[in-house]
Amino acid sequence: MNASKTSFNVESESNIVRNFTLIKSLVCRSLIASVCGLISLDVVAQSDTSDVTELDEIVVEEEGEPETELPLGIGISGETLRNAPGSGGDPVRTLQSLPGMNFTNDEESLPAVRGSRPGDNYFEANFAPVDYIFHVDGLISVFNADLIESFDIYQSAYGPEFAGVTGGVFDVKLRDPKTDRLKTTVDISLLQAGALIEGPISEQQSFYLAGRFSYLDLFLGDQLDEEDGIKIDQFPKYSDYQGKYVWKPSEDNRLTVQINGAQDIAKVNVAEDAEDIDTDPVLAGNYLFDTLFHEQALVWDHNASEKLKYKSLLSHTFGNEKGEFGGVGDYEVDEEAILLKSRASYALNNQHELIVGAQVSRGEVDLDITAGLPNCGELDADCLLTGEEQVTLTEKFKFTTTQAYIKDNWYVTDKFTLYPGVAFQSEDIRNNQFIEPRLAAEYALSEKTILTAGAGQYQQSPDYLESSKEFGNPNLEYSNALHAQVGLQRFLDNGWSVKSELYYKALDNLSTSDPVLNYSNDGEGHAYGLDTLVRKNLTDKFSGWASISFSQARRKDKRTGESFVFDYDQPVNVSVVGNYKFNKKWSVGAKLWAHSGAPVTPVTGAVEDVERPGFYRPVYGKLNSDRFPTYHRVDLRLDRTFQRKNDNTMGAYFELFNILQTKNALAYNYNADYTEKEIDHQLTGFFSFGFKATF
Numbered sequence: 135m136n137a138s139k140t141s142f143n144v145e146s147e148s149n150i151v152r153n154f155t156l157i158k159s160l161v162c163r164s165l166i167a168s169v170c171g172l173i174s175l176d177v178v179a180q181s182d183t184s185d186v187t188e189l190d191e192i193v194v195e196e197e198g199e200p201e202t203e204l205p206l207g208i209g210i211s212g213e214t215l216r217n218a219p220g221s222g223g224d225p226v227r228t229l230q231s232l233p234g235m236n237f238t239n240d241e242e243s244l245p246a247v248r249g250s251r252p253g254d255n256y257f258e259a260n261f262a263p264v265d266y267i268f269h270v271d272g273l274i275s276v277f278n279a280d281l282i283e284s285f286d287i288y289q290s291a292y293g294p295e296f297a298g299v300t301g302g303v304f305d306v307k308l309r310d311p312k313t314d315r316l317k318t319t320v321d322i323s324l325l326q327a328g329a330l331i332e333g334p335i336s337e338q339q340s341f342y343l344a345g346r347f348s349y350l351d352l353f354l355g356d357q358l359d360e361e362d363g364i365k366i367d368q369f370p371k372y373s374d375y376q377g378k379y380v381w382k383p384s385e386d387n388r389l390t391v392q393i394n395g396a397q398d399i400a401k402v403n404v405a406e407d408a409e410d411i412d413t414d415p416v417l418a419g420n421y422l423f424d425t426l427f428h429e430q431a432l433v434w435d436h437n438a439s440e441k442l443k444y445k446s447l448l449s450h451t452f453g454n455e456k457g458e459f460g461g462v463g464d465y466e467v468d469e470e471a472i473l474l475k476s477r478a479s480y481a482l483n484n485q486h487e488l489i490v491g492a493q494v495s496r497g498e499v500d501l502d503i504t505a506g507l508p509n510c511g512e513l514d515a516d517c518l519l520t521g522e523e524q525v526t527l528t529e530k531f532k533f534t535t536t537q538a539y540i541k542d543n544w545y546v547t548d549k550f551t552l553y554p555g556v557a558f559q560s561e562d563i564r565n566n567q568f569i570e571p572r573l574a575a576e577y578a579l580s581e582k583t584i585l586t587a588g589a590g591q592y593q594q595s596p597d598y599l600e601s602s603k604e605f606g607n608p609n610l611e612y613s614n615a616l617h618a619q620v621g622l623q624r625f626l627d628n629g630w631s632v633k634s635e636l637y638y639k640a641l642d643n644l645s646t647s648d649p650v651l652n653y654s655n656d657g658e659g660h661a662y663g664l665d666t667l668v669r670k671n672l673t674d675k676f677s678g679w680a681s682i683s684f685s686q687a688r689r690k691d692k693r694t695g696e697s698f699v700f701d702y703d704q705p706v707n708v709s710v711v712g713n714y715k716f717n718k719k720w721s722v723g724a725k726l727w728a729h730s731g732a733p734v735t736p737v738t739g740a741v742e743d744v745e746r747p748g749f750y751r752p753v754y755g756k757l758n759s760d761r762f763p764t765y766h767r768v769d770l771r772l773d774r775t776f777q778r779k780n781d782n783t784m785g786a787y788f789e790l791f792n793i794l795q796t797k798n799a800l801a802y803n804y805n806a807d808y809t810e811k812e813i814d815h816q817l818t819g820f821f822s823f824g825f826k827a828t829f
Contacts, residue, residue: 206291206574206588206619206635208232208667212282212309214677218711219723220769222789222822225282226267226275231709231725233635233665233681234289234302236702238732239800239816240767243268246702247302248290249639249661249687250615254301254594260308260378260392261447261475265427267306269348269372269398276374276396278330278344280319283309289665290617290637291588294539294557294572295477295491300594300615300641308392310380311340323824325350326372338382347373363408367420368401386437397426404460412806415749416506416520419460427453441481449473462519463505471497487543489555495535501598503527507605509647512657513691513698515735515754521746527604535561541572549578559593564601566612568593582625586635589618600645600653607653616640629671638662646691659700661687678712678723699758704730713771723771731762731799740808750807762799762813767792789822 210232215225226243229235235245244252257264259277267275286305288296296303316333328346335341351369374396381389402421404411411417431449438444451471458464475493482488506522541555553574560567572590579585592615600606621635644657663685670677685707687700707729715721736755743749770790797815804811 206293206586206621207286207288209284209286211284212279212307215282215285216279217713217723217771217773219713219725219771219789220711220727220791222274222791223279223787223824224274225279225285226277229285229287229304231679231681231711231727232287233667233683233707234637234663236685236704236707236729238702239765239798240727245302248637248663248685249641249659249700249702250301251702252301254299255304256296256299256301257304257306259306259394260390260431261433261445262392262394262429262431262449263451263473264306264394265429265451265453266396266425269374269396270370270400274325274372276394277306277308278328278346278374278376280330281308281342281344281376283307289635290639291572291574291590291619292617293553293574294541294555294570294590295489297537297539297557297559297570297592298535298594300592300613308376308378311342311378313340321346339380341377341379343375343377345373345375347371362410363405364410365403365405366401367403368399370398370400370423372396372398388435390433390435392431392433393429395426395428399424410803413750413752413804413808414518414520416461416522417459420458421460422456422458422464424456425454427451443479444476445478446476447473449475459505462507462522463503463524465501465503465505467502468500469497471495485545487545489541489543490539492538493536496532498530498532501527501529503599503605507599509652511647511653512644512659512689513757514647515757516752518751520749521743525604527599527602529602531563533561533563535559551576553588561595564595566595568612584623586621586623587619589616591616596645596653605652607648607651609651610645610653611643611655613641613643613645613655615642629673629677631669631671632666633669634664634666636662636664644689656692657689658692659687659689661685661700672713672715675715676712678710680711681707681709683707698756699733701733701758703733703758706730719774719776721773721775723773725769725771726766727769728764728766731764733758734760734762734802736760737802737804737808737811742807748806752804752808765798766794767796767798768794787824790819791821792817792819795819 212225215221215228216223218228218231220231221228229245230237230240234248236247237245242252244255246252247255257267267277269276284307286307288303288305290302292303311332311334313334317331319330319332321328321330326346326348328344330342330344332342333340348371351371375393377391377393379391383389400423404418404421406415406418408418429449429451431447434444434446436444449472451469451473453469454467456464456466473493473495475491477489477491479487479489504524504526506519506524508517508519508522510517537557537559539555539557541553544552544554546552553572553576555572557570557572558568559570570591570593572588574588575586577585593612594615595612596610601608601610617637617639619635619637621633623631623633625631639661641659641661643655644659645653645655646657648654648656663683665685666682667679668682669679684705685703686705687703688697689700690697708726710726711723712725713721713723735757736759737752738755739753740750741753743751770793771787772789773785773787775785795818797818800814800816802811803814
């Protein structure tokens with residue numbers, strides 16, 4: 135369970151749990167490999183309360199969907215993301231193709247954004263924070279694909295409405311229920327089954343309720359043999375649900391009830407003679423991944439007048455995460471929280487629109503952890519678990535966090551707009567308070583050319599384990615970041631646009647291992663680069679985009695002055711996505727994804743552990759001083775679309791992933807004494823197929 139970045143950060147992706155993340159990645163590679171190559175079949179049936187009529191001749195509508203344009207950031211529709219090649223029909227997976235998003239391998243679900251770690255990001259859906267957004271460590275998102283209306287993505291220099299994070303912000307919009315008729319959508323595939331029911335209740339009320347569950351474990355649970363010492367005791371299974379009820383009692387009032395939830399579970403046994411753990415034998419044993427969350431929220435939108443508008447949310451969340459990691463240890467985390475959040479906008483006059491917001495979160499966390507974890511920080515290559523003494527941490531605590539902000543949309547002239555603002559955040563665990571100034575600007579050089587700029591200060595809490603008495607340093611401070619960027623956007627004819635952003639990010643107070651304190655704030659870093667997005671909206675036959683990023687990301691040890699390449703540094707990252715409609719029935723798409731190879735720390739030798747004969751500890755060269763070969767992959771997608779009258783539609787798609795069978799590097803696999811090594815490769819070619827029918 136990843137605690138929301140708007141509250142105390144209990145267990146986000148951090149350095150001390152980086153070993154657990156690596157273990158989970160190793161196991162999940164085996165699980166995901168069992169799924170790849172399977173045909174995914176989606177059958178959708180919709181019904182209404184009217185009489186059944188015969189189908190008429192096929193009529194296909196050709197209509198482009200305009201994308202959102204944001205002063206700072208990227209707005210992209212759910213339909214565009216769903217239909218992108220390489221997405222497998224899941225909009226969230228298409229994040230890999232957007233600028234500023236770095237992934238060291240194609241199995242990762244969360245991006246490292248502009249020099250920050252994946253755990254430094256914040257996800258929000260319909261004004262409420264989201265605990266986690268992916269099943270099976272990134273295989274598929276927890277949202278029903280048909281419900282995702284759009285994504286607003288802010289890579290850096292976002293406004294004061296988002297605080298408590300130093301990475302990127304992802305604002306997911308889930309659509310409202312359809313109100314034309316009652317519809318039932320049944321989704322059946324080899325991977326999962328689901329249903330979506332939606333429609334009007336009255337002229338003022340509508341609803342949807344969606345649920346999905348996987349059942350591949352029922353067919354494959356007894357069919358999978360032990361491979362390379364890894365035995366799957368429980369094939370990964372998952373479930374999720376979303377619900378929304380909308381009531382509009384008047385033109386100026388809207389009440390929304392929304393629910394979300396998900397669960398994942400998998401069990402694996404790693405044998406003592408498994409090759410993948412030769413260098414860290416404590417990893418042998420049983421593994422359990424069991425995660426769930428539930429959220430209920432009430433949202434009220436109120437237009438008090440033409441000038442004054444309110445939006446308020448009251449939500450309750452509960453999450454539980456249990457894990458076992460062989461001989462390393464086990465943990466269980468329970469978190470329950472109530473969030474009250476409100477925003478008001480008031481048009482003072484023709485030049486100023488004032489936006490004020492605040493939120494208070496109160497919660498309780500139960501921690502029960504027994505594990506042997508090394509002190510492993512931003513600047514450490516040696517994170518071996520073998521030989522670490524197990525420590526037990528049992529604690530229950532309550533927390534209160536507060537955030538508030540004020541922002542002025544100041545329309546200085548018809549061409550020039552300023553967005554000054556300030557954010558405030560406070561928490562009672564360490565009794566910290568922060569004031570963070572933010573400023574953005576937008577200037578229209580012409581009707582089709584816009585110059586943008588932004589800057590801001592950002593703070594993020596350390597991981598709880600790193601700052602605990604048993605595992606870390608209770609006096610560990612918040613990390614902080616300075617974001618700055620300037621951009622130029624040009625709108626061209628026929629749906630074309632170009633947007634380039636030059637950015638800089640400075641990071642300080644990063645967590646580092648310390649021989650006396652366990653952890654200290656002796657790390658700093660920076661990242662800078664140029665992100666360019668060339669976009670073509672659908673106007674006739676061709677649509678798509680090209681993302682080109684040039685960047686550098688570094689870390690520095692303030693104690694020694696030595697600098698290192700950041701784990702997610704990618705000097706060059708290019709994605710080209712295109713769709714072409716041959717006619718009203720057929721379309722084809724392709725995606726090219728290429729980026730610099732992931733940094734890797736070379737091993738220059740090994741020394742036998744004097745206390746454990748036969749166990750060798752590696753001798754490392756400079757941190758991240760080597761790289762894997764350049765990553766590249768090509769995906770293809772073919773769509774057959776039908777649309778009949780009376781809202782009856784049919785369609786099918788077929789996708790080929792990594793059609794060139796490229797063997798992209800994932801990691802080095804060493805033997806026990808580090809005298810031999812080989813490259814573990816990422817997944818090569820696999821495919822999916824989907825069929826969709828509306829009746």
